[in-house]
Amino acid sequence: MSVELRGVRKAFGQNVILDGFSLDVQDGETLSLIGHSGAGKSVALKHIIGLIRPDAGEVWVDGHLVADLHREALYDLRRSVGYVFQFAALFDSMTISENVAMGLRRIQGMSESEISLRVRESLDLVDLEDVDDRYPSELSGGMIKRAGLARAIATRPKYLLYDEPTTGLDPVTVTIIDRLIMRMREELGVTGVVVTHDMESAYRISDRIAMLYEGKIRAVGTVDEIKATRDPLIRAFIEGKPELMETAS
Amino acid sequence: MGGEIESTGQFLLTPFRLVGRWALATVRTFGRAGYFGAGAVQALRSVDIWRPHLLTQMQRIGVESIPIALFISMFTGIVLALQASYTLTDAIPEYFVGTLVGKTMILELGPVLTGLALAGRVGANIAAEIGTMRVTEQIDALDALAYDPVAYLILPRVMAGLLMFPIVVAFAIAIGIGSGWITSLGLLDMTSPQFVMGLRMFFDPFDLQFTLIKSVSFGGVITGVGAFFGFTATGGAEGVGIATTKAVVVGSMIILVLDAFWAAVLL
Numbered sequence: 001m002s003v004e005l006r007g008v009r010k011a012f013g014q015n016v017i018l019d020g021f022s023l024d025v026q027d028g029e030t031l032s033l034i035g036h037s038g039a040g041k042s043v044a045l046k047h048i049i050g051l052i053r054p055d056a057g058e059v060w061v062d063g064h065l066v067a068d069l070h071r072e073a074l075y076d077l078r079r080s081v082g083y084v085f086q087f088a089a090l091f092d093s094m095t096i097s098e099n100v101a102m103g104l105r106r107i108q109g110m111s112e113s114e115i116s117l118r119v120r121e122s123l124d125l126v127d128l129e130d131v132d133d134r135y136p137s138e139l140s141g142g143m144i145k146r147a148g149l150a151r152a153i154a155t156r157p158k159y160l161l162y163d164e165p166t167t168g169l170d171p172v173t174v175t176i177i178d179r180l181i182m183r184m185r186e187e188l189g190v191t192g193v194v195v196t197h198d199m200e201s202a203y204r205i206s207d208r209i210a211m212l213y214e215g216k217i218r219a220v221g222t223v224d225e226i227k228a229t230r231d232p233l234i235r236a237f238i239e240g241k242p243e244l245m246e247t248a249s
Numbered sequence: 250m251g252g253e254i255e256s257t258g259q260f261l262l263t264p265f266r267l268v269g270r271w272a273l274a275t276v277r278t279f280g281r282a283g284y285f286g287a288g289a290v291q292a293l294r295s296v297d298i299w300r301p302h303l304l305t306q307m308q309r310i311g312v313e314s315i316p317i318a319l320f321i322s323m324f325t326g327i328v329l330a331l332q333a334s335y336t337l338t339d340a341i342p343e344y345f346v347g348t349l350v351g352k353t354m355i356l357e358l359g360p361v362l363t364g365l366a367l368a369g370r371v372g373a374n375i376a377a378e379i380g381t382m383r384v385t386e387q388i389d390a391l392d393a394l395a396y397d398p399v400a401y402l403i404l405p406r407v408m409a410g411l412l413m414f415p416i417v418v419a420f421a422i423a424i425g426i427g428s429g430w431i432t433s434l435g436l437l438d439m440t441s442p443q444f445v446m447g448l449r450m451f452f453d454p455f456d457l458q459f460t461l462i463k464s465v466s467f468g469g470v471i472t473g474v475g476a477f478f479g480f481t482a483t484g485g486a487e488g489v490g491i492a493t494t495k496a497v498v499v500g501s502m503i504i505l506v507l508d509a510f511w512a513a514v515l516l
Contacts, residue, residue, distance in 0.1 A: 049393055078395045083393040085386050086386075087386065089385060089386035089387050090387075090390075091387055092387070102394050103395070
């Protein structure tokens with residue numbers, strides 16, 4: 001098991017976000033974490049690389065208990081994880097190629113020519129051309145998302161965490177991003193966790209889907225299992241019927 | 250009747266609640282600042298992260314602040330010379346204008362006015378820049394890419410403040426004294442030897458040590474406070490605005506408190 005969260009609890013002030021959240025992600029699979037906005041999906045994702053620490057419970061990645069890792073060990077772990085932020089979080093004072101090169105500069109022994117080559121490869125993988133010297137503010141939303149993905153995959157990580165990679169994009173760009181996520185798994189063998197509330201996208205890219213509800217995992221299963229579920233709350237969510245959701249909860 | 254008593258009781262408790270909340274918020278801020286400072290000390294080890302950005306920040310925080318510091322000190326020097334001449338009546342020799350301009354610029358107005366001006370220019374800039382990075386997840390992105398954000402963002406700025414602020418203050422003092430000198434020659438019918446005699450009369454080399462200590466501490470406060478409020482900003486544009494305001498207000502207040510502290514301790 002490569003990523004495991006056990007009984008994680010997290011509250012901000014009086015607001016309890018995760019309450020007994022448990023999830024495991026197997027090596028090489030892509031798992032989508034679904035749930036309504038504000039359910040705590042991104043908070044759960046940030047626990048995996050220690051950007052947020054749990055109030056209680058444990059987070060294990062690659063056999064390491066994240067909370068126990070000292071500074072350097074935590075940074076070593078982060079070098080094996082790529083994180084695609086919801087709004088890309090590109091450094092706006094840097095060009096796209098400088099953004100993509102950032103993670104590579106933390107890898108010992110990479111020469112400038114190797115870094116340039118890897119930046120080019122990563123931008124090619126996400127089908128971005130002629131943007132190397134442009135700033136994030138000069139790109140469209142879809143291009144920014146892809147640049148964020150290029151930065152995350154540049155270090156060839158073992159794990160990729162995607163925070164709403166397709167939110168706010170047009171259907172064509174959504175399909176392009178979905179294909180990229182599938183390519184990451186198929187060509188680079190990456191284990192992926194995708195936070196999304198786009199069900200079509202989740203069905204396309206996932207090996208398994210987990211639903212987060214009221215701080216806990218309500219259900220987890222393969223795409224077919226989730227599609228066939230009789231849980232009225234999950235049915236209401238995946239069919240987009242808020243009135244059923246209120247009744248079911 | 251019972252309801253009225255209860256609401257009166259609630260009303261009377263309100264000031265205590267407000268004081269309690271303010272006290273808790275203050276303690277929380279001190280706690281965060283302590284944690285932040287400890288993180289900065291720990292980040293000193295990551296030399297490979299902060300060193301490449303030090304020169305850039307010295308340019309931005311130090312060199313680019315010189316024009317505003319010179320502008321303020323030039324007019325301060327002029328006013329000091331004129332007010333000194335106005336204050337010193339016939340009973341006191343005119344060359345004391347040089348003494349007053351020199352002593353005041355070196356001991357007080359050079360560092361303090363520069364400090365207050367840079368609390369606005371530098372402190373606000375740092376808080377807004379780092380605050381924006383915080384609310385747009387760029388700081389989380391640094392962390393995720395295995396960069397210690399304190400080493401990458403905070404240390405180069407604070408170090409640049411510590412190193413460059415005394416230099417900016419030195420320029421400000423020189424221009425302030427220079428403009429006071431020119432004013433004395435042009436408007437007060439003094440001669441250069443008179444002004445220089447006054448300037449040298451009560452000069453003590455310790456004055457320079459005193460202003461150096463003040464300047465270094467002001468540089469650390471301005472950059473450190475701006476970085477702290479930016480780093481701990483929450484929310485969106487409003488949060489960045491609040492962080493920027495706090496950086497300027499708190500930075501200016503600490504400068505004035507430190508100014509009194511150093512005077513009490515060192516003079």
